[in-house]
Amino acid sequence: GAVVSQHPSWVICKSGTSVKIECRSLDFQATTMFWYRQFPKQSLMLMATSNEGSKATYEQGVEKDKFLINHASLTLSTLTVTSAHPEDSSFYICSAHPLTPNGANEKLFFGSGTQLSVL
């Protein structure tokens, strides 16, 4: 089955540094990938939609300068948390679905997530 690889699985960084998280579709192409954030014991909240070759679409309340998204190829999207602070500590999950003529009927595949801890 289709696989989405997300790295790193966990990262610890100092306050003020930047952290990059990668999301790769291993055996399919994806023009669109999604980035979610999940706080402990809470649901997944969509942060942004990553579009290959164009700017990402951010959800209301998400700072685009804080969370930089790059989707340079059909198999890779990156999320960079810039100048990270303790309140950015969270679990980040990406998802993607295969590029097909009937894309609306394809299920999404999720990465395994990245736990970010900012000290």
Place this chain on the structure above:
Amino acid sequence: AQTVTQSQPEMSVQEAETVTLSCTYDTSESDYYLFWYKQPPSRQMILVIRQEAYKQQNATENRFSVNFQKAAKSFSLKISDSQLGDAAMYFCAYRGSGAQKLVFGQGTRLTINP
């Protein structure tokens, strides 16, 4: 905007018994998709079952089945013969026909008692 509501933060069931998780949603669209995802302690999101709104027949996947009531905008998940491995967070999710992003409910934590 579409919303998804799961009114049961926690549920528990005895092993081998049946449990039903509730989900309601709000939308003005007529064509859409509904999903149940399982998130075990590993936090990997696993698709449990999917329902297309245009289909009247309820989806089933082995021990998992749904009760889809389109008029009532209700989408409950029934787990039969519960197993210890079913213990997890369960999320109900909505996706519009033209959109690709998912809108998730708050989640229900399911505990299986041996």
